[in-house]
Amino acid sequence: MNKLSVFSLLCVMSVSCTAQDIVLPTPNKTGGKPLMEAINDRRTTREFSDKDLDEQTLSDLLWAAYGFNREEMRTAPSANNKQEFTIYAVTKSGVYAYDAAANTLIQKVKGDFRAKTGGQDFVAVAPLNLVYVADLTKGGAPASDVGFISQNVYLYCASADLGTVVRGWFDKAEVKEALQLSETEEPVLTQTVGYKK
Numbered sequence: 001m002n003k004l005s006v007f008s009l010l011c012v013m014s015v016s017c018t019a020q021d022i023v024l025p026t027p028n029k030t031g032g033k034p035l036m037e038a039i040n041d042r043r044t045t046r047e048f049s050d051k052d053l054d055e056q057t058l059s060d061l062l063w064a065a066y067g068f069n070r071e072e073m074r075t076a077p078s079a080n081n082k083q084e085f086t087i088y089a090v091t092k093s094g095v096y097a098y099d100a101a102a103n104t105l106i107q108k109v110k111g112d113f114r115a116k117t118g119g120q121d122f123v124a125v126a127p128l129n130l131v132y133v134a135d136l137t138k139g140g141a142p143a144s145d146v147g148f149i150s151q152n153v154y155l156y157c158a159s160a161d162l163g164t165v166v167r168g169w170f171d172k173a174e175v176k177e178a179l180q181l182s183e184t185e186e187p188v189l190t191q192t193v194g195y196k197k
Contacts, residue, residue: 020107022096025056027063027103032159042154045163048126048194052092057160058128059103061193062087064156065130066149067100074100076148082140085149085188088131088179090117095179109180116178117190118170126194131175136184146189153191163196 033041053061066087069075074083087098089105092112096105115124123129132149134142150166157164167190175187 020094020110022055022105022107024059024062024103024105027059027067028056029063029069032156035155038155038158041158043158043163044165045196046120046122046165047197048122048163048192049197050125050127051195052127053162053194057162058089058105060160061153061156061162062089062098062100063103065153066098067103076145076152078145078148079141080139082138082145084134084136084138084140084142085145086133086135086185087149088133090114090129090131090179091127109178113178116171116174118167118192120167120169120192123167123190123192126192128193130191130193131179131187132189132191133179133181134186134188136186142186142188150189150191153193157193161196162193164191164193166191 032038064075066085067075073081078084089096089098090113092114094107094111095109095113096107099106114126114129117123117129117131130153132146134140153164170187170190172187179187181187
């Protein structure tokens, strides 16, 4: 039985997911622009519509960012394959941790905490702010590994005609509190995603 089947079975048994969790549709791993066009179209955007991303787009985006593309291996490399990151998706409805194996967003906190993820005005308007959180107990090289993940998001957004901007301007203590992180979890970088205005 694969990981997704095990997770689905547990959900049916009400052991590991709640009604607030979002089981995402299977990511579409084909289509989009050719790589060279996506690289050519890669841009930073700082003006976003408040239009929500649909679940298919969210699934495709998160898989491109840091999903599994082969057994136990991610779409983004990490030093010594430590896989030390968790992606948190902060939306108007809550804070979610992306469980790549189950392709599910696990709700951690209910409520709109988008404005807590950065100092720029647009973070409270855009439908999605990603927070890249490193588990410091795993080691790895968080400062460089996060670059691979955020670039995957940039390329996906260029391919899907979405806007994105990676951001280092945020209050770490405020983000840790909003996401209810432990002492060994460190927010390293944030990235806003949404439809361009």
